[in-house]
Amino acid sequence: MSTEGKGINAMNEPRPDNRERIIEAANRLFYTKGYNQASFADIADEVGISKGNLHYHFRSKVDLLEAILVVRMKEVKNNLAQWDEEYPEAKDKLRRFVQMLLSEEAELVRYGCPLGSLNMELGKYQPELRDQSRAMFDLFRSWLEKAFKQLGCKDSQSLSTHLLTMAQGAALMTYVYADSQLLKDECSKILEWIDSL
Amino acid sequence: MSTEGKGINAMNEPRPDNRERIIEAANRLFYTKGYNQASFADIADEVGISKGNLHYHFRSKVDLLEAILVVRMKEVKNNLAQWDEEYPEAKDKLRRFVQMLLSEEAELVRYGCPLGSLNMELGKYQPELRDQSRAMFDLFRSWLEKAFKQLGCKDSQSLSTHLLTMAQGAALMTYVYADSQLLKDECSKILEWIDSL
DNA sequence: GTCTATAAGAAGATAGAC
DNA sequence: GTCTATCTTCTTATAGAC
Numbered sequence: 275m276s277t278e279g280k281g282i283n284a285m286n287e288p289r290p291d292n293r294e295r296i297i298e299a300a301n302r303l304f305y306t307k308g309y310n311q312a313s314f315a316d317i318a319d320e321v322g323i324s325k326g327n328l329h330y331h332f333r334s335k336v337d338l339l340e341a342i343l344v345v346r347m348k349e350v351k352n353n354l355a356q357w358d359e360e361y362p363e364a365k366d367k368l369r370r371f372v373q374m375l376l377s378e379e380a381e382l383v384r385y386g387c388p389l390g391s392l393n394m395e396l397g398k399y400q401p402e403l404r405d406q407s408r409a410m411f412d413l414f415r416s417w418l419e420k421a422f423k424q425l426g427c428k429d430s431q432s433l434s435t436h437l438l439t440m441a442q443g444a445a446l447m448t449y450v451y452a453d454s455q456l457l458k459d460e461c462s463k464i465l466e467w468i469d470s471l
Numbered sequence: 472m473s474t475e476g477k478g479i480n481a482m483n484e485p486r487p488d489n490r491e492r493i494i495e496a497a498n499r500l501f502y503t504k505g506y507n508q509a510s511f512a513d514i515a516d517e518v519g520i521s522k523g524n525l526h527y528h529f530r531s532k533v534d535l536l537e538a539i540l541v542v543r544m545k546e547v548k549n550n551l552a553q554w555d556e557e558y559p560e561a562k563d564k565l566r567r568f569v570q571m572l573l574s575e576e577a578e579l580v581r582y583g584c585p586l587g588s589l590n591m592e593l594g595k596y597q598p599e600l601r602d603q604s605r606a607m608f609d610l611f612r613s614w615l616e617k618a619f620k621q622l623g624c625k626d627s628q629s630l631s632t633h634l635l636t637m638a639q640g641a642a643l644m645t646y647v648y649a650d651s652q653l654l655k656d657e658c659s660k661i662l663e664w665i666d667s668l
Numbered sequence: 669g670t671c672t673a674t675a676a677g678a679a680g681a682t683a684g685a686c
Numbered sequence: 687g688t689c690t691a692t693c694t695t696c697t698t699a700t701a702g703a704c
Contacts, residue, residue, distance in 0.1 A: 292669080308595040310507060313697065327670050329699060386591060393647045394583060394591050398505040408647055432656055435644065439657055443640025447632065450590045450605055459629055460636055489687080510679065524688050526681060 293331050295321050301342045305388045309339060309395050336403070343406050346388070350410055354417045364425035368437065368468045371418065372461050375441055379454050387445035389414075414438055425471065433471075440464050490528045492518050498539045502585045506536060506592050533600070540603050543585070547607055551614045561622035565634065565665045568615065569658050572638055576651050584642035586611075611635055622668065630668075637661050 299320040303312035314335065318325045332338040353374075361367045375382065385391070389410050396407045415434050422430035444460035447453075496517040500509035511532065515525045529535040550571075558564045572579065582588070586607050593604045612631050619627035641657035644650075 306595075308592075311596055314699085315697080323669095324671055325698090326672070326700085330669065333699085335698070386594065390643055390647075391591055391595070394588055394643070395505075397583065397646060398503075398588070399508055404647075411647060435653060436657065436660060439640040439644045439653075440637060441640070442643045443636040443638070446587055446591065446639045446643060447636045449594060450587075450601075450608060456632060456636075460633065463633060511681085512679080520687095521689055522680090523682085523690070527687065530681085532680065 292321065292323060292327070296323075296328060296331055296338070297341055297345060300338050301345060304339070304342060304392070306385050309392065310399055336400070339400075339403065340406065343403075343410075346410060347413070350413045354413065364421045365468060365471070367421040367424075368418070369465060371414070371437070372441070372464050372468070375444060375457065376461050379448075379457055382445050382448045382457060383452050383454050384449075386449035387442060390442050390445055391449075411438065427471065437464070437468075440467075489518065489520060489524070493520075493525060493528055493535070494538055494542060497535050498542060501536070501539060501589070503582050506589065507596055533597070536597075536600065537603065540600075540607075543607060544610070547610045551610065561618045562665060562668070564618040564621075565615070566662060568611070568634070569638070569661050569665070572641060572654065573658050576645075576654055579642050579645045579654060580649050580651050581646075583646035584639060587639050587642055588646075608635065624668065634661070634665075637664075 296317065300312070300317050303316055303320060306312075307316065314325050314328055317338075318328045321328070332341065357367060357370050361370050381388075389407075393404070393407050393411070396403045415438055418434035418437055419430045422433045427433055440460070441464070444457060444464070447460070448457040493514065497509070497514050500513055500517060503509075504513065511522050511525055514535075515522045518525070529538065554564060554567050558567050578585075586604075590601070590604050590608070593600045612635055615631035615634055616627045619630045624630055637657070638661070641654060641661070644657070645654040
């Protein structure tokens, strides 16, 4: 798929990194505007290339979305792996998860949760992509489950689902009310719950 | 596109109730397909009228949405008023709220929460309608707050927000995983929390 | 690889006959 | 009130020159 190391022309010079730049821009726009509202024109404009060029790199919008899901999956995996290194203690892992919400306050208020909103949208519009979109949730879910197991909880599966559920609820309400205080309050409650385990 | 015969009269006869039928169909389609994915053609087809006729009753899509928001607001108000009558006890009121989720299991699994999904969608697409869409949340929020106050809780506001947050999280996760068991488990946890108050 | 030009279709919305 | 026909704009996607 990658076409690296091509010669550089005089005019219409190739930008070997354009594919990456497209993915970056689309990743951002699919989040901020939503998948269906972010058009090829928007993305091409953002990158500074023509729509035709965009279609050269990605035949269809679904192709582009799939490439972005791959990127997001990788990002989540990297984050979780890093947290595993930094926080050997199970409860610290759980707290770090909640801390993610707080550190994304500004984006949550303006655009909602990138996982939750994409899953809502794809569920209604692109049923065939639900599985891939849901896979990001699965990463968090199984990582949290491992942490609960490490903590010695029997019902680690239901606890991980519960934590994810509270986080999604908090993210959604934060977005609906565009209220960062709401986010802080809900995260405090989640952290208290973690402490009480 | 089909100009299906209504079989009742000969030609172009007035249907005084078409306006109501349009609202019903649009209300359903805005929920099941989403506001942006439900087109005028979809709605006209569902009602069995032409797009032109639809535009006679509602000049724009936003007009139609506003009419539907009025209907939904009324429905929520009616529900809350009825629950007030049926459940004088504060905790019973809170339980009834959770019961609503369980009784909407099939719809939540397939289409998500009508309030949550609409708010997510309008937030990204129609910022000018966020306030109206959010108003449905406000109805629940203040009703719950009253119940918590009746129960003697000082922090009734934060508790009502918290309950709404958990409900939204549960609805979203139920939808993403199309998992009715998840809904039952989360509702059980919420009910336990209510009991513990 | 990149561009311009254009197809092909769907969307919201309007005009005018009946 | 209802219809058909049409307009305009936006969308995804393709064709072909450079």
